[in-house]
Amino acid sequence: MKKNNKYSIGEFSEKTGISIPTLHYYDEIGLLRPEKNPSSGHRIYKYQDMINLQKILSLKFLGYSLDKITNLLNESSFSVDLNESLSLHLHALEKEEKRIEQSIKSIKRVIRLVEEEGEVDSTLLFSLIHGMSTEHIHEEWMNRHMLKDVAEELSKKSEEDKILLDQTFIQLTKEVKKLYGKPVEDPKVQEMIKTYLEALFSFLGENMMQKLADTNIEELDIHEIENITLSPFTEDEQNWLNQVMEYYMKQEVMD
């Protein structure tokens, strides 16, 4: 692009990769106003317009809104502002990155589970996805309730371990659907709950279990987490399962 060349909007669009409607739009909002042929109204883009467009694109790349960019380009105290807001944008970007990273991990986990388990019913799938999407909320909740070390321990667990626990959980839901309705003391039922709880124990480790047991959860605002769980069980199944667990605990204590 040489200095005195003039370009029609079509040519300019070609060169910059910015669509014609977008250039119209930038003109309209006063972001990039090329000269106009007064008789025809056709836009005439020149070298300086190219430079300004590049500036605009640079600022967009940094995450500025078009509105801010318009102001920035018209102000003179420009580089001061620019310098100041760079770290602000950095911060925002880093937050966004974390969120995405989290989502990626979760989706990968779900994909692997679906692969390895074959059919997974949709209620269960939701339960898993939901659990993942609210992981950070759970963590924050634990941190608030002086279970900081538990939270830390948990977040250190490998993705591999999480998948293993997920799989045990899937197994549990399948068995619950099969065994639901049987008496809570049925050996098969008790066997099921034993398997699951043991897997949970081995995932959490002894001293974490102890910590959890020591915490009087009744006192805490359980209703708060109630709202952020999505169970794959029907309400009846859930009640039944609770009874099964209660029975199992009693037996354990007696041993």
Place this chain on the structure above:
Amino acid sequence: MKKNNKYSIGEFSEKTGISIPTLHYYDEIGLLRPEKNPSSGHRIYKYQDMINLQKILSLKFLGYSLDKITNLLNESSFSVDLNESLSLHLHALEKEEKRIEQSIKSIKRVIRLVEEEGEVDSTLLFSLIHGMSTEHIHEEWMNRHMLKDVAEELSKKSEEDKILLDQTFIQLTKEVKKLYGKPVEDPKVQEMIKTYLEALFSFLGENMMQKLADTNIEELDIHEIENITLSPFTEDEQNWLNQVMEYYMKQEVMD
């Protein structure tokens, strides 16, 4: 949230963290339609609404549009679709993550440069940001022109090295602004260009320089990269600098 409880929109909003206008909106588009008191028109949210909302949020977390979610929730062949599109979303997320990561790196580089250099004028700042924002385009361009190894080599360079090169470049622009107008054969001028080119050489390494030299860039579509550079120099400065370089090269050949 117990089974038969009923909640006003305000309470429901509290519990879920979703704003009232958003709930109105979800109702309006048919995404989440709670019961309504027929006489007053007030919405009544129940347990099932909570579950549906959690499903909606789960799918949003995975990146689905509200439109898709509405369809998904009404369809029966639901989990099939869900399974199929998981990896699609994964792919999209990974791309997004790369873009953000790139932006973060760039901003960090700019921030460090500003810190270490003190004042940096805005034209130069733009040039740097622009260079970073188009790094991937340059890379792609090089790949297209059989400079694949050069491109790879370049992208392996550490952020540290890049900053060093940036700093040399900043130094160059400062000197150009100071020395501009002097005859090209002025010792100070030649010293300046020597320093810069040597820094460039040491950054690129010998065999990369050779590769670049061997490539007849004239033949390539230079005008393509012309459009994606934003120089911190005025046109006159740029011309002067080109002459300086030409002179320097001639002298080198004679040695």
Place this chain on the structure above:
DNA sequence: TCTTGAACCTGAAGTTACTTGAGGTTTTAT
């Protein structure tokens, strides 16, 4: 029972960064 303030309702318009479309004019090539 009345009143008053909080909570709720609907419908319309605003937001961001564009894209799409309709209907008309100018330029360019034959």
Place this chain on the structure above:
DNA sequence: ATAAAACCTCAAGTAACTTCAGGTTCAAGA
């Protein structure tokens, strides 16, 4: 001279909400 390509303006559409205006209903206290 004519026809196609390129351009113009103005209006409306998009996603996922938020904000606003103006009116109704509910809950609690006097």
